[in-house]
């Protein structure tokens with residue numbers, strides 16, 4: 001069966017990674033969480049004080065970019081986890097502190113250039129499901145299937161809040177809602193590769209959809225594309 005490239009973009013906490021993982025598992029494709037890569041660079045910036053006392057020192061971070069190695073490695077249950085310079089950072093990249101800084105870091109063109117290059121290499125053999133903000137517009141503009149996910153900000157903040165609570169994070173719902181809204185604002189207004197729906201992407205608003213319906217809707221689209229039906 002021919003392999004295709006599937007790009008899943010959309011706002012923060014729209015459940016992109018959940019459906020992308022389900023699709024990749026079902027199709028036997030590679031799943032790439034491009035947001036994890038921006039988060040790992042942000043963690044590196046925090047660890048090395050390129051983000052210090054509420055300020056991001058862009059030039060220092062840009063100079064240090066060649067020192068950053070990123071890769072995904074599978075854990076014992078087959079889940080891909082993010083490694084930063086050989087260290088597993090899967091947990092650390094999901095904290096509120098990283099969430100607060102990741103959108104400003106993702107506006108830096110040199111950061112985007114480095115990550116897009118890595119993303120191209122990861123998807124060069126097709127058979128990939130990648131989620132992010134610019135996958136259908138910049139990274140894989142020729143992807144056979146492009147999905148653009150959306151849901152109300154309140155619904156999305158609720159989902160992220162529950163996730164953080166499960167991990168023991170003490171952030172309040174209001175803080176999470178503010179973070180989600182602020183990230184939307186920065187992601188859609190940045191000059192380099194802003195979040196926007198590709199003209200040929202299919203928009204899915206999942207505010208009222210359960211996970212199963214969402215998965216089956218998108219899987220059907222993928223099967224049709226693989227078979228060349230649409």
Ligand code: DC
Nearest residue numbers: 034035038102103106132133134183
């Ligand atoms: O998907 P996520 O919430 O983990 O992504 C974190 C941030 O990374 C998001 O707010 C914007 C940035 N990002 C990006 O600019 N481009 C991507 N392809 C993926 C993420």
